[in-house]
Amino acid sequence: MSAGAASAASPARSAPLLTVEGLQMRFGGLLAVDGIGFEVGRGEIFAIIGPNGAGKTTVFNCVSGFYRPSGGSIRLDGSEIAGRPGHRIARAGVVRTFQNIRLFRKMTAVENLLVAQHNQLDTSWLSGLLALPRFRRAEREGLARAAFWLEQVGLRAHANFEAGNLSYGQQRRLEIARCMITRPRLLLLDEPAAGLNPQETRELDQLIRRLRDEHEVSVLLIEHDMSLVMEISDRILVMEYGRPIGAGTPAEVRANPRVIKAYLGEE
Amino acid sequence: MAVQEPSPRTAATTTTATTADSTLPLKDAGLAAVLTGVLTLPLLGNHLIIDGTKTTLVTNYVPVLIAMALVFVVRLLRGPLDRALAAIPRPRLPAALGERQGLWLAALVLAALVFPFVAARGAIDVLTFALTYVLLGLGLNIVVGFAGLLDLGYVAFYAVGAYTYALLSQYFGLSFWLCLPLGGLLAALFGVLLGFPVLRLRGDYLAIVTLGFGEIIRLVLNNWDSLTHGPDGINGIDRPTLFGLTFTKRAPEGHTTFFDFLGIPFDSQYAVIFLYLIALALVLFTLFVINRLIRMPVGRAWEALREDEIACRSLGLNPTLVKLSAFALGAFFAGLAGCFYAARLGAITPESFTFIESAVVLAIVVLGGMGSQLGVILAALALTLLPELAREFSEYRMLVFGLVMVLMMIWRPQGLLPASRPRLELPQ
Numbered sequence: 001m002s003a004g005a006a007s008a009a010s011p012a013r014s015a016p017l018l019t020v021e022g023l024q025m026r027f028g029g030l031l032a033v034d035g036i037g038f039e040v041g042r043g044e045i046f047a048i049i050g051p052n053g054a055g056k057t058t059v060f061n062c063v064s065g066f067y068r069p070s071g072g073s074i075r076l077d078g079s080e081i082a083g084r085p086g087h088r089i090a091r092a093g094v095v096r097t098f099q100n101i102r103l104f105r106k107m108t109a110v111e112n113l114l115v116a117q118h119n120q121l122d123t124s125w126l127s128g129l130l131a132l133p134r135f136r137r138a139e140r141e142g143l144a145r146a147a148f149w150l151e152q153v154g155l156r157a158h159a160n161f162e163a164g165n166l167s168y169g170q171q172r173r174l175e176i177a178r179c180m181i182t183r184p185r186l187l188l189l190d191e192p193a194a195g196l197n198p199q200e201t202r203e204l205d206q207l208i209r210r211l212r213d214e215h216e217v218s219v220l221l222i223e224h225d226m227s228l229v230m231e232i233s234d235r236i237l238v239m240e241y242g243r244p245i246g247a248g249t250p251a252e253v254r255a256n257p258r259v260i261k262a263y264l265g266e267e
Numbered sequence: 268m269a270v271q272e273p274s275p276r277t278a279a280t281t282t283t284a285t286t287a288d289s290t291l292p293l294k295d296a297g298l299a300a301v302l303t304g305v306l307t308l309p310l311l312g313n314h315l316i317i318d319g320t321k322t323t324l325v326t327n328y329v330p331v332l333i334a335m336a337l338v339f340v341v342r343l344l345r346g347p348l349d350r351a352l353a354a355i356p357r358p359r360l361p362a363a364l365g366e367r368q369g370l371w372l373a374a375l376v377l378a379a380l381v382f383p384f385v386a387a388r389g390a391i392d393v394l395t396f397a398l399t400y401v402l403l404g405l406g407l408n409i410v411v412g413f414a415g416l417l418d419l420g421y422v423a424f425y426a427v428g429a430y431t432y433a434l435l436s437q438y439f440g441l442s443f444w445l446c447l448p449l450g451g452l453l454a455a456l457f458g459v460l461l462g463f464p465v466l467r468l469r470g471d472y473l474a475i476v477t478l479g480f481g482e483i484i485r486l487v488l489n490n491w492d493s494l495t496h497g498p499d500g501i502n503g504i505d506r507p508t509l510f511g512l513t514f515t516k517r518a519p520e521g522h523t524t525f526f527d528f529l530g531i532p533f534d535s536q537y538a539v540i541f542l543y544l545i546a547l548a549l550v551l552f553t554l555f556v557i558n559r560l561i562r563m564p565v566g567r568a569w570e571a572l573r574e575d576e577i578a579c580r581s582l583g584l585n586p587t588l589v590k591l592s593a594f595a596l597g598a599f600f601a602g603l604a605g606c607f608y609a610a611r612l613g614a615i616t617p618e619s620f621t622f623i624e625s626a627v628v629l630a631i632v633v634l635g636g637m638g639s640q641l642g643v644i645l646a647a648l649a650l651t652l653l654p655e656l657a658r659e660f661s662e663y664r665m666l667v668f669g670l671v672m673v674l675m676m677i678w679r680p681q682g683l684l685p686a687s688r689p690r691l692e693l694p695q
Contacts, residue, residue: 104570
């Protein structure tokens with residue numbers, strides 16, 4: 001895969017977007033994550049794989065600010081973000097999806113996207129209360145952006161549906177759109193293909209690629225679907241029991257005996 | 268007591284089926300009856316007879332036996348009774364009025380504007396009282412209905428507003444119209460001060476802390492004698508004026524009465540109407556503000572937060588700030604209501620701000636339908652006007668109140684008029 005080779009080389013050219021070093025997360029006596037380090041370059045699709053309970057989601061929770069890591073550093077564009085509150089990290093441009101989709105189920109698809117624009121819209125109470133032109137223009141622009149992203153994920157026709165009434169695959173796509181509308185620099189996808197049928201997985205594959213190519217976002221994803229991971233990832237980190245057991249391009253990972261033994265060998 | 272057991276048991280076993288299962292309800296009913304006997308013995312079994320200066324204790328077991336028999340029978344027939352109750356058709360109430368809710372609201376406002384000029388003085392007074400609760404209900408609706416935060420100490424902010432006006436008027440002679448925004452802002456400030464440390468709590472925990480906060484405010488007011496005059500409260504609070512015109516018979520120094528100004532004879536009816544109109548104006552102002560807010564990003568953020576706080580955080584919304592805005596805004600309207608309350612009565616004591624007030628306002632919100640403004644208004648009117656209309660039954664007020672709440676939770680937990688926030692739609 002030529003794009004993969006180019007991206008693998010890119011971290012050397014420019015500073016990486018996300019740098020994780022010596023990440024450690026301890027829950028009481030349990031070391032859930034120990035000594036994890038990796039770099040996500042600009043425009044790169046980076047995957048973390050590993051058996052269940054390997055600590056992948058814990059890494060995600062540390063990067064997205066839901067956990068305060070017990071040790072190590074997480075730098076976004078050179079500045080330390082480890083231990084910062086989740087909403088601050090999100091504002092810095094790291095936005096995530098969830099393994100068990102967390103949409104605002106009682107709100108419509110378009111309203112989900114409007115909530116996500118909270119920090120971009122005009123939230124001044126005065127202009128809102130008086131419905132000043134400034135406020136109305138901001139609302140119009142917000143709606144237009146929402147329409148654009150619904151179009152991007154193929155949900156334009158479902159704009160006014162309650163999110164909870166959408167199909168599973170549609171909910172997954174809406175959640176990704178909701179992330180993208182915040183204009184993130186790094187998109188974290190936690191098992192985006194879980195529960196999707198092969199057709200939907202293929203569409204997701206294309207969507208993720210398009211996000212990277214057209215919207216200049218780097219992607220860090222956790223996934224169990226090997227076909228998806230091997231297809232779209234530029235580089236892969238393999239974890240087991242909270243520790244890294246291998247890293248590299250899909251081809252390298254596939255050839256790594258430790259990885260085969262721990263993970264792929266079981267298939 | 269135990270001696271009484273065998274006869275009904277044998278009687279019942281002969282009538283019901285003789286399978287092993289049938290003895291289970293019997294045992295259960297018997298146990299319940301015995302328990303009833305034990306519990307009611309001291310209360311129903313003993314009677315104090317006061318005859319002049321002589322007081323005697325008379326024991327009479329008949330009421331206890333009646334209670335036991337009742338419990339036994341009801342408990343035994345629980346299955347058939349439940350089935351019979353389930354067969355009773357449930358009241359069909361209109362579903363969400365949706366778009367037409369605005370129309371109803373407009374009609375209601377129009378009626379409210381005409382009302383004081385055609386109604387009797389007493390009726391206006393009662394409705395003014397009811398409007399205070401409408402205001403409180405609308406304010407708490409922001410916190411509970413929109414943001415989904417359970418606040419059991421809402422009365423604290425009501426008290427802050429009332430005491431703000433009472434104290435500022437008493438010590439500094441500030442006018443009602445100046446104190447009204449001050450009272451609201453101070454209540455909002457208290458909301459922020461309380462909210463900042465506690466809004467990270469959820470559900471039950473938040474409810475308990477706010478409950479405690481409500482009590483703290485009341486106790487401080489009750490015990491800070493030098494400032495608040497303790498349990499005696501504050502009397503002689505100035506009534507509101509209309510651009511400096513008073514509604515009294517004789518104007519205090521430096522003021523003119525409304526009647527002298529217009530050259531009409533004194534009539535206390537005008538003062539009542541004036542207070543009513545102030546209350547109505549406050550309610551309309553509140554309605555306007557809330558109706559704008561729920562269409563603004565902050566309104567969407569409240570609903571989103573109520574649905575999923577974690578998702579909100581992952582999208583860059585600061586949950587504490589969003590909650591705080593709802594909390595402070597709710598407190599602000601309670602502060603306005605408090606100011607008005609102090610001005611209307613002219614006298615306040617800490618006893619006006621007990622937990623039961625918080626409970627009533629919460630009941631208004633739950634009864635009306637969380638997030639539904641028309642519902643909250645109707646519920647506030649119902650819960651304040653009905654007891655006034657049926658004064659003879661005032662002793663049973665709490666009983667009926669409780670019954671209504673239980674029935675509501677069974678049949679219509681979403682409230683009388685459940686409503687959702689107006690949605691921004693994307694044209695297809």
